[in-house]
Amino acid sequence: MLWGAPFTPTPPLNGLALPPTYTPYPSPTPGPTPLVVLPLPGSPTPGMPPTRALSGGGGETAIIPQQTPTATLPPVNTAGPMDVYRSQGGDTLNIIANRFGLAASQLIASIILPPADVLLPVGTLLLVPKPDPQEVRTPGERLIPDSEIVYGPSTIDFDTAAYIAAENGYLSQYKEYTLSRGWLTGAEAIERIAIENSLNPRILLAIIEWESHWVRGSPQHLAAEDYPLGYIDYHYRGLFRQLMWAAGTLSEGYYGWRSGMLTTITFKDGSTIRLNPHLNAGTAALQYYFAQTHSRAEWEQIVSPTGFAMLYAEMFGSYLARAQAFEPTLPDGLRQPELSLPFERGKIWAFTGGPHSAWERRGALAALDFAPGSTVGGCSKSDLWVLAPAPGTVVRVEEGVVVLDLDGDGDERTGWAILFLHIATQGRAKLGAMLQRDDKIGYPSCEGGVATGTHVHIARKYNGEWILADGPIPFDLEGWISRNGEAPYKGTLTKGDTVIEASTSGSFETRIIREKK
Structure with missing residues (x-):
């Protein structure tokens, strides 16, 4: 699975195949204290050439010098129950450690690891100390791939206006006047927010349908008519302002998780829960989003495999197949192209x-x-x-x-x-x-x-x-x-x-x- 976790099929429900469910890797069975001999971070594999080439993602190649091999590698004590984590695009040791509430030095691998602030190869297996059994975490199912959140390659063949017209719901007839853009149709409002915030229009459409039924039907009450993305605040009344709020909230969740800084979510009643460190950024964004608009009991149903993810699959088909074609969004070896300061010399x-x-x-x-x-x-x-x-x-x-x-x-x-x-x-x-x-x-x-x-x-x-x-x-x-x-x-x-x-x-x-x- 290219976007970071193994899955097992789930039987169909009412004729609709559920999104596959995340299955954690088995943890080692506790027994005698094991000792694992590991390389030090940054040390090369014995026998490797002195340099290696990494694609820059922009047509350039970087030559990365290898360090001198370490003569003696210290054993690492892995006593106690351990969890297994498979790295995803955008992961570093520091980011993973923050999500688990650990120090980077507590993450264990059987391969040479890069420095703690450098991207890990996608799929790197790490042993991680298991958390306190009393710690409560969000569900670990990875429901929505990262590529379904961002305005990336998977959106190229998607026509927002055509989709809305074909569904023929309330959204297809909607128009709104905005100070910045004048009159906008529902499709134009969604496309504008998607392009500017670099968000996938599919995810915005699915949230609208979940919260207010605008896409395939019509709102059933005044709150759904005024607040189609579920955030009830007079300052965000109407589709365009709702979309602006939703874009900021999804982005906070997605990039907060990507950076390793967002590790807990807070519900409307003030209660908190730690985000499951096995999540991907797309799923973390949705868990964060719906915590802002729903009670905890409602949230638990929404983020289950039979909740929002089922609606998303019903609306947009096999999104896991799309993920296999377009992920990881941040591939191995990604480097920034050479960029100059964007102004004239000497000024x-x-x-x-x-x-x-x-x-x-x-x-x-x-x-x-x-x-x-x-x-x-x-x-x-x-x-x-x-x-x-x-x-x-x-x-x-x-x-x-x-x-x-x-x-x-x-x-x-x-x-x-x-x-x-x-x-x-x-x-x-x-x-x-x-x-x-x-x-x-x-x-x-x-x-x-x-x-x-x-x-x-x-x-x-x-x-x-x-x-x-x-x-x-x-x-x-x-x-x-x-x-x-x-x-x-x-x-x-x-x-x-x-x-x-x-x-x-x-x-x-x-x-x-x-x-x-």
């Missing part, structure tokens, strides 16, 4: 924010902000250009937005893509333009989204998944590496011994200059 800019959310205010901490040097504050016009950090094709141009596709296929849902936000209309790169490194993207501005000062917001995606700016594949701009701070927007860029702390003040300490050749 003064400031690092004003990041890492922070890639879109809106909640979600993946994937974006960095840079402001051009200026003697005038606020949303003033700038004559400094934002430049392409790598060769690519402009595949989306909208108000304030330019998306650069780096893999040459013309689709931002596959491979590497770079989002630029707050690009001025005047001088902006044209749709379809094929740019080389340092070609002009446009001028920074306040256009597109919320901004209090002229700047550019930049974020990366791979196969539709936002890539965390401080994660296993950190943002690397000519050797400037991003790290999270004590809060979103309050992070750092580091190159050698130089550290720049983000600040909207644009002070001398925040300035960053791309060196002249």
Whole structure:
């Protein structure tokens, strides 16, 4: 199974095949204290050549030097019951350890392991100390693959408008006026939220149908009519605002789990439960989402194999087959392509924010902000250009937005893509333009989204998944590496011994200059 766990078939119910159910690997039977001899993390396999090549995912190959073999490997005591974990795309030892509530040093494998903050090969088997039997966890069934959450390759053949029209429910006749976009049909609202937040429109449609029956029928009461995604708050009344809230909540769950920072969920009554560490990011996102909108008793039914996952399979067919074709979303050996600082050499800019959310205010901490040097504050016009950090094709141009596709296929849902936000209309790169490194993207501005000062917001995606700016594949701009701070927007860029702390003040300490050749 490509997305990380073995499954066993479940008998059909009422003629519908249930999604397969997660079956944990058996734990070793307790007995005499075993000793397992393991390599030290970062040590090479005896007999391997001194270097190995890893694909960069963007047409480039990185040569990774191997360390000198370790002469003597210490035994590791595995006394006590152990669990078995199979690594998934995006996993590192540190991330896995956080989910289990352990130190990375407590994870055991029979192969050479990379450093604790480096991506593990998908499918790596680890022995993990079993938790306290009294600890309560969420169900461990992996119900929804990661590729069904993100706006990636599996969405290419899906036509949202055609699907909604064919179902002929309340949603097919719905229209809503929005301040930012004017009149939108239901399909247009879903597509807009899906594209901007990089979320799969299928998952949004399924949540709407589960909560309000808008897709295949009609709402049965006023709450379902006003709050079609289940979040009852007057400030989020209507489809578009409900979708905005849902996108932020799904993204918090998905990327919180991906980063290893989200380990518990809190229900509306204030009670908490630890997320099962064997989950995938897609399932964790749904468990997190429905905890915000339902009681614990309702939630337990929704996240069971006969709950939401059954409806999803009924609506969209064999999503596990799609997962086999498109996962892992973050493949082995993934590396960021070489990216330059996105501005001209010798010009003064400031690092004003990041890492922070890639879109809106909640979600993946994937974006960095840079402001051009200026003697005038606020949303003033700038004559400094934002430049392409790598060769690519402009595949989306909208108000304030330019998306650069780096893999040459013309689709931002596959491979590497770079989002630029707050690009001025005047001088902006044209749709379809094929740019080389340092070609002009446009001028920074306040256009597109919320901004209090002229700047550019930049974020990366791979196969539709936002890539965390401080994660296993950190943002690397000519050797400037991003790290999270004590809060979103309050992070750092580091190159050698130089550290720049983000600040909207644009002070001398925040300035960053791309060196002249």
